[in-house]
Amino acid sequence: MLMHKVTTLNQFIVERQAEIPGATGEFSRLLHHVGIAAKKVHREVNKAGLVDILGRVGTINVQGENQQKLDLFADTIFMDELRASGECCGVATEENQDIVVFDEGLCRDGKYIVCMDPLDGSSNIDANVSVGTIFSIYRRRSEVGSPPVVEDFLQAGTEQLAAGYVIYGSSTMLVYTSGRGVNGFTLDISIGEFCLSHPDVQTPPNGRIYSINEGNYVNFPVGVKKYIKYCQEIDAAGGRPYTSRYIGSLVADYHRNMLHGGIFLYPETNAHPVGKLRLIYECNPMAFIAEQSGGVAIDGERRVLELAPESLHQRVPFYIGSREMVMKLTEFLRFFNNI
Numbered sequence: 001m002l003m004h005k006v007t008t009l010n011q012f013i014v015e016r017q018a019e020i021p022g023a024t025g026e027f028s029r030l031l032h033h034v035g036i037a038a039k040k041v042h043r044e045v046n047k048a049g050l051v052d053i054l055g056r057v058g059t060i061n062v063q064g065e066n067q068q069k070l071d072l073f074a075d076t077i078f079m080d081e082l083r084a085s086g087e088c089c090g091v092a093t094e095e096n097q098d099i100v101v102f103d104e105g106l107c108r109d110g111k112y113i114v115c116m117d118p119l120d121g122s123s124n125i126d127a128n129v130s131v132g133t134i135f136s137i138y139r140r141r142s143e144v145g146s147p148p149v150v151e152d153f154l155q156a157g158t159e160q161l162a163a164g165y166v167i168y169g170s171s172t173m174l175v176y177t178s179g180r181g182v183n184g185f186t187l188d189i190s191i192g193e194f195c196l197s198h199p200d201v202q203t204p205p206n207g208r209i210y211s212i213n214e215g216n217y218v219n220f221p222v223g224v225k226k227y228i229k230y231c232q233e234i235d236a237a238g239g240r241p242y243t244s245r246y247i248g249s250l251v252a253d254y255h256r257n258m259l260h261g262g263i264f265l266y267p268e269t270n271a272h273p274v275g276k277l278r279l280i281y282e283c284n285p286m287a288f289i290a291e292q293s294g295g296v297a298i299d300g301e302r303r304v305l306e307l308a309p310e311s312l313h314q315r316v317p318f319y320i321g322s323r324e325m326v327m328k329l330t331e332f333l334r335f336f337n338n339i
């Protein structure tokens with residue numbers, strides 16, 4: 001039988017290491033452990049229907065949202081793996097109010113910090129809908145050997161060394177960038193490895209999918225309402241109406257749009273007056289991926305990656321996707337600004 005050569009995530013990381021300025025084996029080791037944690041979460045997500053780990057655990061996370069049991073599993077699993085890497089001196093996650101400092105053993109001298117949402121979209125789990133992990137890696141600013149400080153985690157998205165997401169879907173994929181394009185790896189469960197399946201992902205410059213929770217329509221800024229109507233209109237050239245697709249799981253909604261061409265929108269609403277999605281561990285990593293695949297991510301006015309984070313759990317309006325679609329949205333937002 002003819003066997004195709006597969007490139008595993010670990011091989012790929014090591015081969016690419018030389019391309020990252022100043023990177024050493026330490027950085028590769030860190031990514032390797034992200035891959036291990038992703039496989040462990042995959043295992044838990046896939047048996048979620050079989051054992052009693054579904055449902056709310058009964059506590060409320062720092063955002064005031066109910067924590068699902070798998071959120072906590074994923075948080076613990078990623079935290080343990082990042083600690084085990086010995087390269088990470090601290091993390092900020094959706095589940096923890098403050099930064100978590102790893103001050104034992106090798107970790108103290110770790111050069112990197114990680115911001116992450118260990119299990120995004122977890123309210124979807126009990127309906128067997130795709131969920132994801134989102135992560136972002138920075139070089140710490142504070143002195144190596146001292147405990148990391150919150151300022152290490154409040155760097156602009158432009159400073160990210162690497163970012164990515166894992167989608168636990170019909171198959172599990174890990175998609176990441178270290179600033180040299182975007183590559184996607186699909187978990188081959190028969191060998192327990194992420195294998196390169198989507199090399200150098202390019203998002204179509206234009207698309208036909210718009211993704212937004214339209215139930216919030218009455219609260220949207222006028223520019224967003226007008227843009228939605230634009231998406232729904234028939235255009236003489238036959239390019240519209242566009243298709244509406246919304247799962248309510250950022251990673252899955254973004255991943256589909258990245259591959260097929262589309263735009264994802266989460267504007268300000270009554271319930272979330274400054275937007276719902278969190279800048280440092282949801283928007284920045286996705287924005288880095290988007291830009292590296294040829295797309296765009298803005299908060300309505302500015303490039304997301306250039307925003308200066310003020311707090312760990314800061315939320316922002318978020319518009320991300322194919323370049324021409326985001327540019328068209330920008331025209332509407334500018335024109336109807338302040339109405």
Ligand code: AHM
Pocket residue numbers: 065094117119120121122123213248249250251276
């Ligand atoms: P979470 O971090 O609590 O899971 O919330 C984030 C999720 C995103 O995955 C998704 O884009 C959004 O919330 C959906 O929100 P809504 O249900 O308001 O449409």
Ligand code: MG
Pocket residue numbers: 094117119120121282
């Ligand atoms: Mg989330």
